[in-house]
Amino acid sequence: MKRNRPAAVIMEKFKSIQSAIFAAASILILGAVAVVTIVSMSFTRNTIFENSSLYTQTIIQQMNQNIDSYIDYMENIAYLVSSNEDVQSYLFDDTADAQARERILGQFVTILESRGDILNLGIIGTNGRMLINNGSESVNPDLDLDTQKWYTDALNSNSSVSLTSSHVQHIISGERPWVITLSRGIRNPSDGGAKEGVFFIDLNYNAISALCDENITGNQGYAFILDQEGNIVYHPQQQQLYNELQTENIDLIMEADSDTVLTGNGNSGKLYSISRSEKTGWTVVDCVSVKELLKKSNQAQSIYALTSVALVIVALFFSSFISGSITLPIQRLRDSMARVQEGDFDGPDVEVDSENEIGSLTRSFNMMTHRIHELMEQNVRDQEEKRKSELKALQSQINPHFLYNTLDSIIWMAEGKKNEEVVLMTASLARLLRQSISNEDEVVPIAQEIEYARGYLTIQKMRYKDKMEFQIDVDPSILHINLIKLVLQPIIENAIYHGLKYKESKGLLQVKGYMKDGNAVLQVIDNGVGMDADTLAHIYDKHKVNYQSNGVGVYNVQKRLQLYYGSDYGIVYESEKGKGTTATITIPGIQEGASEKI
Numbered sequence: 001m002k003r004n005r006p007a008a009v010i011m012e013k014f015k016s017i018q019s020a021i022f023a024a025a026s027i028l029i030l031g032a033v034a035v036v037t038i039v040s041m042s043f044t045r046n047t048i049f050e051n052s053s054l055y056t057q058t059i060i061q062q063m064n065q066n067i068d069s070y071i072d073y074m075e076n077i078a079y080l081v082s083s084n085e086d087v088q089s090y091l092f093d094d095t096a097d098a099q100a101r102e103r104i105l106g107q108f109v110t111i112l113e114s115r116g117d118i119l120n121l122g123i124i125g126t127n128g129r130m131l132i133n134n135g136s137e138s139v140n141p142d143l144d145l146d147t148q149k150w151y152t153d154a155l156n157s158n159s160s161v162s163l164t165s166s167h168v169q170h171i172i173s174g175e176r177p178w179v180i181t182l183s184r185g186i187r188n189p190s191d192g193g194a195k196e197g198v199f200f201i202d203l204n205y206n207a208i209s210a211l212c213d214e215n216i217t218g219n220q221g222y223a224f225i226l227d228q229e230g231n232i233v234y235h236p237q238q239q240q241l242y243n244e245l246q247t248e249n250i251d252l253i254m255e256a257d258s259d260t261v262l263t264g265n266g267n268s269g270k271l272y273s274i275s276r277s278e279k280t281g282w283t284v285v286d287c288v289s290v291k292e293l294l295k296k297s298n299q300a301q302s303i304y305a306l307t308s309v310a311l312v313i314v315a316l317f318f319s320s321f322i323s324g325s326i327t328l329p330i331q332r333l334r335d336s337m338a339r340v341q342e343g344d345f346d347g348p349d350v351e352v353d354s355e356n357e358i359g360s361l362t363r364s365f366n367m368m369t370h371r372i373h374e375l376m377e378q379n380v381r382d383q384e385e386k387r388k389s390e391l392k393a394l395q396s397q398i399n400p401h402f403l404y405n406t407l408d409s410i411i412w413m414a415e416g417k418k419n420e421e422v423v424l425m426t427a428s429l430a431r432l433l434r435q436s437i438s439n440e441d442e443v444v445p446i447a448q449e450i451e452y453a454r455g456y457l458t459i460q461k462m463r464y465k466d467k468m469e470f471q472i473d474v475d476p477s478i479l480h481i482n483l484i485k486l487v488l489q490p491i492i493e494n495a496i497y498h499g500l501k502y503k504e505s506k507g508l509l510q511v512k513g514y515m516k517d518g519n520a521v522l523q524v525i526d527n528g529v530g531m532d533a534d535t536l537a538h539i540y541d542k543h544k545v546n547y548q549s550n551g552v553g554v555y556n557v558q559k560r561l562q563l564y565y566g567s568d569y570g571i572v573y574e575s576e577k578g579k580g581t582t583a584t585i586t587i588p589g590i591q592e593g594a595s596e597k598i
Contacts, residue, residue, distance in 0.1 A: 029315040037308040044300050052293040053260055056273040059216075060286040063223060064275040066211045071182070071280055074201055075161050076405070077111065078184040079501075081123070082199040083466065086416075091125040091197045092188045105135045106415055119179055120172065120202035123186065124151070127196070138173040154183035154198040160502070163280055165227040166234065169202050179203060180233060193504070208234050212284075221288035228281040230254045253285055266290070403429075409463050425462050428455040432489075446513065446520065447479035453488040453511060460496055467507060468500050474513030478520045482591055484564050490557050491524045491571070491583045499528025499581050518589050519569075527580040536575050561587070 081087060084107070086100040108121055112133065122132030124145065132139060145151045148170075153162035164181045179202040186197030212223040212234060225233040230250050232238060240246040249263055253272055261272040269290040276283050406429055413422045432455050450472060457470045492509065500507035510525040531539070540558050554571065561570040565587055575581035 026316055030312060033308050033312050033315070037304055040304050044304065048300060049290070049293060052288075053271060053273065056221075056271065056286050056288060057259055057275075060223065060273045060275045060284055063211060063286070064277050064282075064284045067208065067225070067282070067284060068277055068279045070207055070211065071163065074182050074203065075184075078161060078182060078199055078201060080405075080408070081107065081121075082184050082186045082197075084412075087123055087186065087197075087199070088189060090131070091123060091127070091129050091186060092190060101131065101135070103416055104131055107412060109134050110411070117204055117207035118201055119177060119204045120169065121200065122171075123197060123199050125186075125197040126155070132171065140170050140173045143170050150181035150183040150200055151198055154185045154200070155195050157185075160184060165229075165231040166238070171202075177202070177204065178238075180205075180208070205234055209236070212236070216286065216288075220292055221286065223284065223286045224248070226250060226253065226283040226285065228283075233282055248287075253283065262290075264290070403433075405463070406459055409459075421462060425459055428458045431455045432459070442484065443482040444485045445479060446474070446481050446483050446522070449483050449485060449488050450474055450479070450511070450513070452485075453492055456489050456492060457509070457511075460492075464496070464501070467503070468496065468509055469506060470509045470511070472511045474511065474522075475515065478513050478515055478589070481520045481587070481589060483520075483522075483587060484560055487557055487561065487585065488522065488524065490553065491585070494554060495524055495526040495528065495581060495583065499526040499530070501528075503528045515589060516586075519586050520589050522585040522587075524583040524585075525580065526582075530577045530579050530581055531573075531575040532577050536573055539573055540571075561585070565591075 084104070086097075086103050089097065090100045090104060104123070108131070111121060112118055120133055122130060124130040124132075130139065149167075150162060150164045153164075162183045164183075166178055166180055168176050169179045169181065170176065181200055181202050183198050183200040185195035186199055187193045188196040208225070212225070213236070216223055222236050224235040227233050230253075232241060232250075235241055235248070237246050241248065249261070249270075249272070252261055252263065253274060256272075256274060259274050261274065263270050263272070271288055271290060271293060273286040273288075274283060275285075406425065410422055410425055410429075413425065432452065454472055457472075461468060461470060488511065492511070495509055500509060508527050510523070512523040512525065514521055539554055541555065554573075558570050569586050569588065572584045572586070573581065574584070
């Protein structure tokens with residue numbers, strides 16, 4: 001007698017194939033959902049913890065960038081003041097204009113009134129001359145400047161700017177505030193450029209506290225800052241730390257090789273997220289308790305359980321639906337799906353002969369294929385419009401940081417009664433703004449772009465008269481060729497701020513243009529500090545966009561050029577450390593139909 005297999009015996013207990021398939025599918029689904037739910041709930045705690053760690057790390061990195069931008073802004077103030085002719089004349093020239101002192105004090109008062117985070121600022125010469133704040137406050141007679149790190153570092157350090165940790169400032173008589181001091185050496189032009197003076201800014205904790213507190217994680221989280229030696233620069237409970245009422249794991253943080261440090265056990269532990277700044281040397285740390293990070297763990301596990309129940313219900317429903325639909329309409333549907341899978345959306349609709357579930361599914365499939373076909377066509381149109389919008393959005397960016405500095409320069413010139421220079425700089429700025437905000441023309445002749453660059457360089461030369469000269473030499477044969485506007489100015493700005501600004505002697509920036517191999521070539525050449533190979537290799541990276549000064553950056557210009565002209569065109573950089581940088585912009589000499597891309 002033939003023996004039946006166990007599976008066949010089980011199948012015989014069901015009255016229909018539909019019920020047998022439904023039962024088998026239900027068992028598989030229940031088992032799979034149960035396993036997935038148990039495993040998911042087991043790893044919920046670790047997943048939430050890892051995600052929270054990544055989130056806090058992202059927050060602390062952004063906080064570090066904001067602090068770098070803040071310090072960079074203060075460095076710009078220090079640079080503008082220390083390079084001011086009135087400052088150098090007052091400190092080093094015995095026959096200086098008597099009004100120079102008043103103009104300097106006027107600048108100081110303007111800065112102090114506009115920046116609530118600046119407590120003190122002033123200039124001090126090694127010859128004993130000094131001006132501090134509004135000039136009326138008494139200087140501490142017992143202060144020995146040679147014992148002040150901010151003073152000695154500014155005179156002796158090779159770096160242009162020195163930044164201290166948190167310390168007590170003694171310079172004003174009767175005042176002992178806790179500050180962070182940024183100082184910069186002032187060179188005596190009549191003594192071979194030797195550092196014989198110091199400009200300093202004492203920063204209170206208003207701005208740094210706001211930057212550290214605006215994005216902290218949780219109700220009990222906080223952020224603090226350490227310098228390179230592990231000294232406290234800022235801490236929300238700084239006084240308690242100095243009084244030894246609270247402690248931090250500073251040694252563990254400074255010795256850490258990773259971006260996160262976990263201390264303690266279980267919910268009683270703390271997670272430190274660390275971000276180190278290459279600019280300031282500071283370490284920004286976010287501290288949050290593990291208990292607070294995992295407070296939603298139970299809620300997440302409950303959601304897993306409810307989701308699993310819902311999935312089981314839905315899965316059982318579809319198991320029942322599918323088990324009763326193994327008929328001829330499914331074969332027709334399968335054949336139609338095969339055609340659609342191959343990309344044939346123009347075939348005839350699947351015929352629907354019944355009104356049951358299979359018929360409904362078949363009609364839905366017909367509607368779906370029509371809708372997918374429509375969406376595919378719409379997607380092609382949307383992608384083209386998106387590309388056009390992206391190009392226009394990139395072109396619309398402007399550098400407000402340059403605008404602020406230029407307006408500040410105009411104010412200081414006006415205060416110095418330099419009326420002709422004020423008129424020239426204001427007129428140049430007006431022309432720049434008129435072209436940069438104009439939406440009438442997306443492309444302009446190279447001649448117009450050159451004039452725009454000339455106006456920008458005129459302003460920059462007035463601002464940095466002792467730092468740069470410029471030359472423009474463009475072959476007339478390319479002046480009529482169209483170029484998407486606002487291409488040269490960001491490249492020139494990059495050359496000034498990263499090449500010539502840090503050059504000790506006066507620099508030269510050249511703009512050249514000529515035809516080569518049927519292409520129009522524009523070059524921006526500087527003899528500044530140059531770039532090393534690593535910086536040059538990453539200059540087109542998106543994260544290198546100059547966010548700190550709101551500039552459009554090399555990445556923006558490169559992307560605009562390649563969006564408009566194609567990937568074979570754009571910018572090529574050549575640079576050598578200490579000798580300078582050349583940026584070469586190549587566009588097609590013949591651009592028939594190019595304007596249709598906008």
